[in-house]
Amino acid sequence: MTTVPLLSPVFTPIPLQLSDFSVDYLVSIIAVTLQVSLTAVALATVAGVALAVVVGFTDFPGKRLVEAVINTGMGFPSVVVGLVVLIMLSNTGPLGEFDLLFSPGAMIISQFILALPVVASVSLSAIESVDESLADAAFAAGGTGRDVQVAVLREARYGITTAILAGFGRAISEVGSVLIVGGNIALNTPTGERVSFTRTLTTAITLEARKGEIETGIVLGVVLVALALTVNALGNALRARGEH
Amino acid sequence: MLDAERISYGYSDEETIVRDVSLSATEGEVLGLIGPSGTGKTTLLRLLALFDPPDDGTVYVDGTDAWSLSKEKRTRTRRRIGMVFQDRSLFSTSVAHNAAYGLAVRRSWTERATDWLSGLVGGPDLAAPVEDALETVGLAEMADRPAASLSAGEAQRVAFARALATEPDVLLLDEPTSNLDPRNTAVIEEAVAAARDRGIGVVIATHDMQQAERIADSVAVLLDGTVIEQGPADELFESPSDDRARAFIDGELVY
């Protein structure tokens, strides 16, 4: 048991009982969390922005329906996604041969599916709120269709950055589906220490709560929040710089 | 060089915005397009700028039907036409970037990427045409300012510079000074004159009669989507033949 002295306002150290948690183990959990979420969000950005561009710049029958589906996807229950991905990637499922179940790859897939509608929807909203006269101006200046798209995207960059951050938020706070398809696996080093394989901060919290180790769960939660805040701050900084 | 021959256009089958209009943008001449607001001036200019094909009639560029060309050829043709809109429509970048936009789209993507990269490192100065254009509108010192920080008048001048920088053969202006103060209006009108003197054919839509009298060489009166009268400016303002045209010129509401 590790004890961590916590100074209360009256400066009396209160020992926090944490379960066996080496720094290396914690670092490995953070590493897996970031690796999975950042990859998933990167993929979701590429696909989501592309989707938003296609839907935002073309008129086609059923456009309203597609927009509605994208928007609904934002709130789609994540455990359902997890179950579907589980069935797909299982050995008995259609994609079983790729041996992805219970690996970070499966987690990336499920976080990608969850983040995609968020990125697409918010990006689409950003693109559609760019004044049409700007698109006209780009066209009149001699721009091709592609030029117009780029000009509008550049104008929408603030909104698109928001979209990416929102997608990241969805991905990193994900528990249910990631637990189902990842298996919450931690490996043992030759000295018996734990190192995460498919264990993220959220699934680690689940595990600690299951064991009744509430304090450890809270500490992990604080780390998770700090991580999310840091990424958001970085995103905001990038966004502010991009304004000039 | 840019001729519209009996063009018509409607957004849907019920409404026709522009009906049977024929007019031309001639080198070194300013054509004033006057008429009440909402009468189709903007749509007409957009047709001339080759945004959409007319439902009827033809738009000729140097004698060729613009819409019979391939998309690439038509894009190149469009680049000989500059346009300034009623609302500024500047990008939220710097003045210089806005002014140079017309030139930028003519470069390949690799060239543009290198431009951007060298811009980050503090690369080459503005291209000559861009500098000239900004000089013409009197904003050369503001090149690095963010476009969002400009006043309405300054922004419109930048939009004008953006259209000028590409050295077009035709300049289409949609009520460019309708929201501006007298000083900025004067700057724009001087820039129009300068463009005309350089041999550019200008078509300027305006509902400001005095402005038309000041700068137009010839005038077309547009009412309910058709040209009811067209001719040299001084003649038309002196003695318009059409009654409704006279009523409009005299300042009465024409409906």
Add this chain to the structure above:
Amino acid sequence: MQAAGAGSALGLAGCLGGNESTPTETEGDGGGGGQSDDDGGESSIGDGTLTLATTTSTYDTGLLDVVNTAFQNTFDITVETISQGTGAAIRTGRNGDADIILVHARGPEDQFIRDGAGVNRRDVMFNDFVIVGPPDDPAGINGMGSATEAFATIAEQEATFLSRGDDSGTNVKELNIWEEAGVDPSGSWYQETGQGMGDTLVQANQAGGYTLADRGTFLATQDNIDLVIHVQGPLQDGPAILRNPYGVIPVNPAVHDNVNYQAAMAYVGFLTSPEGQSIIGDYTANGSQLFFPNALAEEPDFAQYVPQDYGGTSAAREKARFQHWVDQVVPDDY
């Protein structure tokens, strides 16, 4: 020159042909030792990983960290442990998503091997279940020598009882006891948490209710809760119905040829070996031994290998079975 080339080409072909007929060579897996092609090199078995689906009670006690580390150091196989409920672990095994399962519900285990989904079952260890509840014992079951009587009393008193409700081994045992007691539990006093043992204990603690827990998890969680043992299990002279044996079952490679069967058998071998068994016996939490190894015995214990209701074999049955195999695998023109 050309003849030599042709000769070596033929030789190579013969070599490859020979490989394909070896039963240990399966697609993807490199097989054991020598004939492994590219990704082997070192002495990996299969792809060098063993996916173990097990229960939350085995994992949460921390036993597997020790056992798996020792196993990995011996065999150079990485163990990837997925801790789910017994029901989920068995399902994972059935799908071939795990190579081996380690669970503690004899009924479902029997079904698993009866269906041919698993082979070579071994007993590994045991402990027992205990009935725990709030220190003030509102239902008055403390010290009872019968689990069924205790449950019946709880139902009668409508004292709060938390059930795992998740197809876990503990849940299966709990439902067994209700059945034996002739009670069909329902009502607002009977709450299904659908969660792991630790969560359920914590919840029972907060709700001031009773629950059935495996002794191992209870001992490991004891520091964080106020619940106490009211009915002991057989380890402390309690009723036999509260026994909790654990079994390990490799997934049948004939059903899923992608499972790392050799690694699974190595794991079984390790768990049931003197070394593995002593690791299990030496493991303690909060100063108490959690699991009792029961794989090593001089006297035979056939019951562990077959479903509990297996009628045994006879000469006639064995003969028929042999004939079946001859028909199956020996070619007609042999």
